[in-house]
Amino acid sequence: MKIVCLLLRWLVAGLFIYAGVVKAFDPGTFAVDVYHYRILPAMAAVALALYLPYLEIFAALGSLTRRFRQGGLLILLSLMLVFMLALGIAWARGLDIACGCFGTRDATANYPWWMTRDALLLAALLWLKRMP
């Protein structure tokens, strides 16, 4: 069980670090993706596009350390809930947008897959949060 927990911890942190680095490299594209969700005004979308990638990276790094594990996981959990809420709103509005999740772009919106992926990540984070 300890090994599974360790592997999952590294896998989840690796995913968030990857997602953060990709977005940190191109905040312009990410800002457009955020803006397309039609939740934030342009200025806030730009600010979020600049901040969120680093929050993901640092929270993921924190989750790998003993000292900041719980805080890092708490941030990642909160982010997942926010991402799923934003995706849910966009889905309900029928927007054909890029997810903006990992920097790459699908040809068309793929909400079922994005939500499933986020739900799996959320479950993994919840499980990790409960582990010592």
Add this chain to the structure above:
Amino acid sequence: MRAALRQALVIAVVALVPALLAGLLHPKLPAWNPAALKADEVLAAEVALWAKAPLWVDARTRGEFEKEHIPEAVLLNEDEWDELLPGVLTEWDPGQRIVVYCDSDACDSSHAVATRLREAGLSPVSVLHGGWKAWKEAQR
């Protein structure tokens, strides 16, 4: 829970540092930063969200227009103003928003054409921030 919140706060504050540096120094800063917009400019991402499509007016040269342009756009540049203006008036529904574009931020013909259109009594007239290049970028 309290300790987790405290740790989360530390992480959130630490993440602010590279974010602020990126805001100052990043080479790929959003070109459509609203702070950089002139009063009559709109963003390509913004136009895409309008319920009714605007009348796109291409203020570049005929050669550039014929090579490639925004779908449904009409050509109107200062060199051929008198010949092209009637065509624009035919295409325009009164009340429909007009968005003028030239090649990029480096050109000024879109602002000149927008000014002349307003002087001709057309309204509302906006300029596409970043021009043709920004529109192409927004399509990717």
